[in-house]
Amino acid sequence: MSWDISDIKNWGPDKHEKGAVIPEAGNAVGYRTGGWRTNRPVRDDETCTQCLFCYFYCPDSSVIVEGQEVVDFDLDHCKGCAQCATECPVDAITMHPEAEFRRKS
Amino acid sequence: MATTEKLMAVTGNQAVAMAMKQIDPDVVAAYPITPQTDVVQSYSQYVADGEVQTEFVTVESEHSAMSACIGSAAAGARTMTATSSAGFALMWEVVYVAASMRLPIVMTTVNRALSGPINIHCDHSDSMGGRDSGWIQIYNEDAQEAYDATVMSFPIAEHPDVSLPLMNMYDGFIISGAIGPLRPLSDAAVKDFIGEKPAVLNLLDSEHPVTFGPFDGLHGWYFEHKIAQNRAMEAALPVIQETYDRFAEVTGRQYQHLMCYDMEDADVAIVVIGSAAGTARTVMAKLKAEGLKVGLVKIRTFRPFPTAEIARVLSGVKAVAVLDRADSFGAMGGPLYLEILAALYHEGVHTKTVNCIYGLGGRDLYPQNIEDVFRMLADAAGGADLPQSRVYLNMKGE
Numbered sequence: 001m002s003w004d005i006s007d008i009k010n011w012g013p014d015k016h017e018k019g020a021v022i023p024e025a026g027n028a029v030g031y032r033t034g035g036w037r038t039n040r041p042v043r044d045d046e047t048c049t050q051c052l053f054c055y056f057y058c059p060d061s062s063v064i065v066e067g068q069e070v071v072d073f074d075l076d077h078c079k080g081c082a083q084c085a086t087e088c089p090v091d092a093i094t095m096h097p098e099a100e101f102r103r104k105s
Numbered sequence: 106m107a108t109t110e111k112l113m114a115v116t117g118n119q120a121v122a123m124a125m126k127q128i129d130p131d132v133v134a135a136y137p138i139t140p141q142t143d144v145v146q147s148y149s150q151y152v153a154d155g156e157v158q159t160e161f162v163t164v165e166s167e168h169s170a171m172s173a174c175i176g177s178a179a180a181g182a183r184t185m186t187a188t189s190s191a192g193f194a195l196m197w198e199v200v201y202v203a204a205s206m207r208l209p210i211v212m213t214t215v216n217r218a219l220s221g222p223i224n225i226h227c228d229h230s231d232s233m234g235g236r237d238s239g240w241i242q243i244y245n246e247d248a249q250e251a252y253d254a255t256v257m258s259f260p261i262a263e264h265p266d267v268s269l270p271l272m273n274m275y276d277g278f279i280i281s282g283a284i285g286p287l288r289p290l291s292d293a294a295v296k297d298f299i300g301e302k303p304a305v306l307n308l309l310d311s312e313h314p315v316t317f318g319p320f321d322g323l324h325g326w327y328f329e330h331k332i333a334q335n336r337a338m339e340a341a342l343p344v345i346q347e348t349y350d351r352f353a354e355v356t357g358r359q360y361q362h363l364m365c366y367d368m369e370d371a372d373v374a375i376v377v378i379g380s381a382a383g384t385a386r387t388v389m390a391k392l393k394a395e396g397l398k399v400g401l402v403k404i405r406t407f408r409p410f411p412t413a414e415i416a417r418v419l420s421g422v423k424a425v426a427v428l429d430r431a432d433s434f435g436a437m438g439g440p441l442y443l444e445i446l447a448a449l450y451h452e453g454v455h456t457k458t459v460n461c462i463y464g465l466g467g468r469d470l471y472p473q474n475i476e477d478v479f480r481m482l483a484d485a486a487g488g489a490d491l492p493q494s495r496v497y498l499n500m501k502g503e
Contacts, residue, residue: 013332018268019207020321020330021306025314 003027029077033060037080039095041073047092054084054093108294108355113287117280120248120287121187121213121273122147124255126157127295130211131182134162134173138192139225140277141215145187167192171199171210178208179317181307183259186210189277190217190231197235203270204239205334206318209262210270212240213255216379216430217277218466226467227277229378230431233440239334241271241341242408244378248285250405251275253358256290259299260348266340268305276380278467290356298355338409345406362406363414367393371400373482374419376445377428378404381463381470388475399479410444416452419445423486424457426478428498430464438495459491463498474498 003024008015017023043054048070055063055070062078064071073084085093115123122144125133133152135145152161162177164170170186177184188196193214203210214232218224229244236242241261245251254273262271275281290298306315321327346362353359366386368374375385382403389399402418419425429439436443438460446458461478463470478498485491 008326011326011329013329013336016326016329016333017306018333018337019205019317020319020326021206022316022319023306023313025316 005030032076034074034076034078037075037078037098039080039082040075040098040101041078041080041082041084041093042096043070043073044092044094047090049090049092051089053087053089057083057087059083108291110289110291113289114284115248115287116143116282116284117248117251117275118143118215118282119147120252120289121255121275122151123287123289124252124295125185126151127290127292128183128185128256128259128299129157130159130185132160132162132174132177132184133186134164134170134177134184135186136164136167136170136188136192138167138189138217140217140227140281141187141189141192141213144213144215144281167195168199171196171203174210174212175199175203175206175208176308178203178210179206179307180309181302181305183302184208184210185212187213187215189215190219190225193231193235194219200235200238200240202318205330207268207334207337208270209259209268211255211258211262212270212272213251214272214274215277215281216274222466224466225277227279227380228430228465228467229274229440230465232272232274233431233433235272236408236440239269239338240408241267241269241338241345241406243271243273243345243405244407245273245275245280245405246380246382246403247275247280248287249358250360251280252287252289253352253356253360254405256295256298257348257352257360259302260351261341261345263303264341264344265303267337267344269334269337269341274379279380288356294355298352342406342409342411345409360405362404362411363418364403364405365418366401366403367398368400368402368418368421370398371422372398372486373424373426373479374400374402374422375426375428375475375478375482376402376404376415376419376441378407378430378441381428381430381475384470384472385475388472388479391472392476392479397479397483399482404441407441407444410448412448413452415445416448416454419449419456420452420454422456424459424482424491426459426461426482426496428461428463428478430462432462432465432495457485457491459485459496461496461498468499470498 349360442460
């Protein structure tokens with residue numbers, strides 16, 4: 001990870017790689033796409049059985065697992081697709097409009 | 106010279122296939138179409154006979170051919186293809202992608218009319234349509250030029266300041282199928298001239314994984330990348346000339362962006378692209394014997410266009426006829442005419458001009474047609490007006 005794009009908004013034509021090549025792998029993690037989300041997943045730790053279905057089904061790798069347990073969602077990249085909530089066998093995940101959280105904060 | 110072989114007689118297509126064989130690119134992905142077919146056919150024979158190391162990809166269309174070339178070039182492979190007319194038209198979408206991804210693909214485009222009415226013969230409407238696609242365009246008069254241009258292509262396209270795809274043109278049937286003289290280079294001289302492909306970011310370098318062809322986002326840098334493409338084109342102009350000069354050191358054959366014939370003392374001049382230049386030179390010999398001061402400018406490098414140079418060359422003549430083998434319907438004239446008018450205006454050169462359209466769909470251009478143009482120019486140099494609208498050469502019925 002050596003491609004410094006911190007100032008990319010000010011880059012002129014000669015600063016970019018030829019042909020719009022992205023010269024390093026995996027840097028999409030730095031691109032926060034969570035802002036696209038309309039509904040936010042909320043997990044009830046009491047109900048959750050740690051079956052990890054949500055972790056496997058999440059299309060954006062946005063279910064954070066530490067050790068063997070789901071601990072959180074990566075809200076910088078979760079787009080609110082609700083696959084986790086749909087697949088959860090014990091309905092431990094529910095979806096809530098983002099607006100609710102904005103009002104609270 | 107040890108660097109060149111004996112003089113031989115070959116078709117334009119055979120000449121280019123030979124050059125490709127000597128280059129021995131990593132990948133050729135191509136689809137046959139008249140009149141380009143025997144470039145690809147000859148090359149596939151070289152592959153079948155084991156005379157080259159090339160991976161030959163037989164694709165199901167020209168769109169696929171160019172797409173395969175893009176993948177191949179992005180993987181870092183030296184990549185070539187060839188097409189004509191409708192085949193080039195079918196590539197259209199990805200022709201732009203190749204240029205914007207800055208991939209130095211080399212393509213032979215054997216000029217043929219676009220439909221319709223459906224027509225397999227020569228004109229320049231296919232490649233002229235692609236003049237804004239971001240490819241370098243070199244037009245060749247005969248088999249020798251087409252061969253030489255093919256050998257010179259990779260050093261231009263792969264130059265670090267350039268990194269652009271390049272297409273070489275020559276006239277369908279007139280050059281592609283007719284037999285003419287060719288003095289090829291030796292295999293070793295070709296290898297030595299083109300050298301090794303410079304190292305670039307590529308898809309097969311697993312130590313340094315990269316992404317090609319990303320989405321530019323909603324508020325991204327598309328605009329800046331387009332500017333970079335144009336800067337690369339500007340940089341290509343001197344690189345092409347340097348390559349022409351280096352080629353001359355090896356072969357003695359000196360090319361220029363514009364090839365000028367008897368322009369030093371010309372009163373009037375014709376500007377033309379491709380095989381018609383040979384016909385024009387024949388006519389000039391006759392007219393010069395009569396005392397007419399006639400000159401000829403043959404355009405080789407069309408993209409990037411040598412704007413300042415064409416204006417300088419034409420600044421000394423009193424009347425110029427620009428011969429277009431393609432039309433730009435609804436515009437003031439054919440594509441070459443528009444380019445030259447813009448150059449003259451930009452450089453402040455005021456000379457009488459006329460646009461002659463010729464050869465559409467393979468219509469013959471006779472020496473008499475060119476003689477008529479030169480005489481019209483001579484009258485204009487003497488004070489007569491030139492037609493303000495297109496003059497059609499060898500048109501039926503009027």
